[in-house]
Amino acid sequence: MMGLSGRAAIVGAAESDAIGILPGKSTLQLVAEASLNAAEDAGLSIRDIDAVFTAGWRPTEVAEYLGIAPRFFDGTQVGGSSYVIHVGHAAAAIANGLCEVALIVHGESGRSRIGMFPEGGGPQLPAGQFEAPYGLPGAVGSYAMACSRHMHEFGTTREQLAEIAVATRKWAAMNPKAFSRDPLTIEEVVSAPLICWPFGKLDCCLVTDAAGAVIVTSLERARDCRMRPIRVLGFGEGLDHQIISAMPSYVHGPGRISGPPAFAMAGVTAADIDVAQIYDSFTYTVLLTLEDLGFCRKGEGGAFVAGQRTAPGGAFPLNTSGGGLSYTHPGMFGIFTIIEAVRQLRHEYADQGPRQVADAAIGLIHGTGGRLSATGTAILGRD
Amino acid sequence: MAQDKPLPVPDPVTQPYWDGLNAGELRIQRCRSCEKAVFYPRALCPHCGSRDLGWITCSGRGTLHAFTIAHRGTPAAFKGSTPYVVAMVELEEGARVMTNLIDVDPTPEAVKIGMAVEVVFEKASDAITLAKFRPR
Numbered sequence: 001m002m003g004l005s006g007r008a009a010i011v012g013a014a015e016s017d018a019i020g021i022l023p024g025k026s027t028l029q030l031v032a033e034a035s036l037n038a039a040e041d042a043g044l045s046i047r048d049i050d051a052v053f054t055a056g057w058r059p060t061e062v063a064e065y066l067g068i069a070p071r072f073f074d075g076t077q078v079g080g081s082s083y084v085i086h087v088g089h090a091a092a093a094i095a096n097g098l099c100e101v102a103l104i105v106h107g108e109s110g111r112s113r114i115g116m117f118p119e120g121g122g123p124q125l126p127a128g129q130f131e132a133p134y135g136l137p138g139a140v141g142s143y144a145m146a147c148s149r150h151m152h153e154f155g156t157t158r159e160q161l162a163e164i165a166v167a168t169r170k171w172a173a174m175n176p177k178a179f180s181r182d183p184l185t186i187e188e189v190v191s192a193p194l195i196c197w198p199f200g201k202l203d204c205c206l207v208t209d210a211a212g213a214v215i216v217t218s219l220e221r222a223r224d225c226r227m228r229p230i231r232v233l234g235f236g237e238g239l240d241h242q243i244i245s246a247m248p249s250y251v252h253g254p255g256r257i258s259g260p261p262a263f264a265m266a267g268v269t270a271a272d273i274d275v276a277q278i279y280d281s282f283t284y285t286v287l288l289t290l291e292d293l294g295f296c297r298k299g300e301g302g303a304f305v306a307g308q309r310t311a312p313g314g315a316f317p318l319n320t321s322g323g324g325l326s327y328t329h330p331g332m333f334g335i336f337t338i339i340e341a342v343r344q345l346r347h348e349y350a351d352q353g354p355r356q357v358a359d360a361a362i363g364l365i366h367g368t369g370g371r372l373s374a375t376g377t378a379i380l381g382r383d
Numbered sequence: 384m385a386q387d388k389p390l391p392v393p394d395p396v397t398q399p400y401w402d403g404l405n406a407g408e409l410r411i412q413r414c415r416s417c418e419k420a421v422f423y424p425r426a427l428c429p430h431c432g433s434r435d436l437g438w439i440t441c442s443g444r445g446t447l448h449a450f451t452i453a454h455r456g457t458p459a460a461f462k463g464s465t466p467y468v469v470a471m472v473e474l475e476e477g478a479r480v481m482t483n484l485i486d487v488d489p490t491p492e493a494v495k496i497g498m499a500v501e502v503v504f505e506k507a508s509d510a511i512t513l514a515k516f517r518p519r
Contacts, residue, residue, distance in 0.1 A: 123390065124393075128389070128391060129393065130391070131481050133391055133511075134481055135458055135460070135464065135467060136458075137455075137461075137469075141456070141457075144451035145451040145469065149449040149496065194452070195455045196452065196453050196454065196456060197451055197452035197454070197491055199451075204456075245471060
């Protein structure tokens with residue numbers, strides 16, 4: 001395992017030309033823009049890419065559109081965490097010489113629904129037989145139900161969950177690309193219209209049009225690229241179910257599986273993380289992940305995020321882009337955790353005051369996909 | 384025009400569960416090897432890997448394990464039914480099943496995790512009966 005740590009690095013990271021509400025752009029067009037922008041960020045050509053990692057779209061569809069015939073590809077699709085998982089898969093493939101320049105990309109016309117890839121199951125699948133007849137409202141109903149159990153077992157409150165939404169909004173206020181930038185209060189979050197109790201509208205991620213991409217290459221080649229390499233120090237993945245009714249415990253997510261190998265490979269502990277990007281599909285996703293990764297003890301997530309601990313200037317800088325709650329969320333967000341981590345570790349915001357986490361050297365990215373189903377954790381380090 | 388609510392299509396492994404509901408019984412699998420309850424119905428025990436599964440008839444009693452109250456974001460066919468409670472019930476036999484909690488005020492004040500519930504058989508079509516639950 002130690003043989004994989006730090007041998008690959010992220011050298012390019014970018015969004016599509018614009019993000020937000022883009023009714024004039026197709027999903028594959030967004031994918032192409034982000035891919036080109038990430039390659040340019042790295043100082044590479046899209047023709048240099050020899051590996052494609054994607055989810056939602058199949059690798060065949062993305063590679064065909066981009067005009068690439070990759071020698072390595074991976075279409076692991078476990079929801080919004082897939083792209084964080086791809087970082088580990090790409091790093092392993094690169095370290096073993098199976099490819100050299102890997103593109104990880106995801107785009108979705110999530111809001112405008114232009115040229116979307118097909119989704120959905122059927123009435124004979126497990127979800128179709130054992131969940132759909134009861135009107136389960138997809139992701140939001142699933143995460144809300146899990147959250148109800150945490151509130152019951154540990155006394156977690158809606159106000160504590162709201163701390164996350166409010167702190168994340170403060171980061172978004174400093175990001176010109178963020179969709180929602182107006183100040184927010186805890187009272188506004190808990191009194192927002194209910195979607196699925198215990199979640200109000202502001203406990204839930206945005207729905208936008210956006211794409212993001214990153215380029216991963218060998219450390220050796222990375223040092224010849226345009227930007228400072230951000231090394232992949234450790235990674236892990238975990239899953240223990242797909243549909244929410246099959247989740248073994250609503251208060252233990254797969255982060256408990258994906259986190260330990262990532263920290264071990266990187267040779268760091270939770271205390272060493274300078275800045276974290278944790279997929280915030282819903283406020284509860286963050287709270288559960290903080291516990292599962294060991295930033296606090298099980299059941300203490302509510303107390304951990306209290307007092308705006310994760311806001312700018314707080315002790316635990318978290319989701320510094322504004323996250324899926326306030327920056328962007330086209331349907332699957334994991335790719336954007338990687339982009340923001342890279343920017344923080346490059347110190348790209350060094351001239352933007354509190355937006356830059358001072359001296360950030362080690363970052364954590366964590367994706368949660370499906371119905372709290374599958375997670376990827378990776379530790380990144382400034383070269 | 385109101386959309387019809389989605390109905391399950393049984394498969395060969397799950398058919399006995401749906402047949403049971405049509406007969407007014409809540410039947411689930413139990414592993415003969417590790418003796419744990421199994422739900423949803425499968426071709427192997429997800430707890431121990433055994434192929435040796437049998438069917439049992441449940442008491443229909445259980446407790447509320449978790450729930451959400453759907454107000455918005457529902458599938459289209461359920462828009463006219465809000466607010467309603469989607470719940471996980473832990474059966475006396477040990478399995479947890481998704482259901483709707485009915486005959487209850489759909490508010491967090493009235494719906495309490497741990498409350499005792501019992502099955503109600505609700506005919507949804509000629510072929511399908513759903514297992515819903517109410518407070519007992």
